[in-house]
Amino acid sequence: MTTSTASAALGGSTRCPDCTDGLGRPRELRPGSFRERVHRKREVALAWRIGVFAVGLLCVALGVALAVLPGPLTIPPVLLGLWVWSTEFEWARRIFTSFSRKARDAWEHARAHPASSLAVTGGGLAAAGVAFWAVGHFQLVDQATTALGL
Secondary structure, eight states: OOHHHHHHHHTSSOSSTTOOOSSOOBOOOOTTSHHHHHTTSHHHHHHHHHHHHHHHHHHHHHHHHGGGSSSGGGHHHHHHHHHHHHTTBHHHHHHHHHHHHHHHHHHHHHHHSHHHHHHHHHHHHHHHHHHHHHHHHTTHHHHHHHHHTO
């Protein structure tokens, strides 16, 4: 099997059946699809996969950063990041399916208990607002840098 035949058979940026570009095996390609056209050239396919990975990583990182706030605020960006990844990576599609099922369960729980969900989310946002106000009002960043000698 030649390199181009192996790449075409696997539907992505691979050189042989046992090799990948480090990002995992790409998902199956439908003939005539946008992804199939992108994956025709190895360099374009690799750049596309890296771009998809970077966008997904930014969304997941945003979701993790929002995890400090109570409530379901962390779920949408993580789901978006997993969805972006799942368009290109088979491993992400499996995770996305499981995660979206759990997110639906969490959403149903929030809909079944609207008062407590609203109280927790609203209270968390209020606490975050107070924390941001306190940092600015009491100049805590300036005091910390002075205390650390920076």
